Amino acid sequence: MQAALALWRTKGFADTTVTDICKAAGVSKALFYVYFSRREDVLLAIEVFTVHDAQSAADAVLTRPYELVDLIAAIIGTLEAQMRDYPPELVFETILETYRLERRILNEDPTEDQLTVLFLDPFRQAERDGKLPAGTDVTRAARIAQTLLTDSVRRWAASEFRNGPLARALAEEITDLLDTAR
Structure with a gap:
């Protein structure tokens, strides 16, 4: 790898x-x-390590007093830091492979954990901690957050990372969306 x-x-x-x-x-x-099976599978294997690092960052936030925006920013910030080491083309390829993997998963009667890898467990804990608005559909919120992340990363990479830091602004956008969805 x-x-x-x-x-x-x-x-x-x-x-x-x-x-x-x-x-x-x-x-x-x-x-x-x-x-x-192919070189794209190497890219997905690298992505597994990146996701693991993002989950570890979320776990670290969850061990202390936190706000939802800080939890989301920790996840996105970890991804952002690693993506900055990649050329934009590689970020695009990663997104494409993620979409292909999602399509394969959707054809196999997926569990929600498979479709909301980055945000579901942290959002479940945030719900238990009272950080998500009452009545939030946590699974749907995690799916929306992941979709917004993917789209934002694609646009950010298209600008060759010139649009400034991604994590905090996107975390605030996702938090605002979740807050107004009640």
Whole structure:
């Protein structure tokens, strides 16, 4: 995964082949295909680590007194920090692969946890802590937050990250939306 990331940063996603990744990593194609079906699967595997880091950031916020906006900003901020290390093209590819994965999941009778990976558990805890408005459909709120995040990241990457920091402004937008939805 590190070799793929290094190549994608320097050579670009479109111009990097599985052969390039294998040479840079010092592994055979056969070994590559034991773990991945295609290079896009490497991108999804990297995304799993990014999501894990975002969930850890949310868990850290939940261990102390917090406001909902701080919880959301911690999740988005972790993603933002990691995305800034990627070329915009790679961010777009990640979003496309996430959409493809979602489509596959939707065809398999998904659980809500599969469709709201980033926000569902933190929002459930925020609900228990009284941080979400009473009567909030937590699953729907998590889905909306994730959709807004994906769309905002896409637009932010299109500007080549020139539109300033993403986390706080988007966290405030999502928080305001949830607050007015009661």
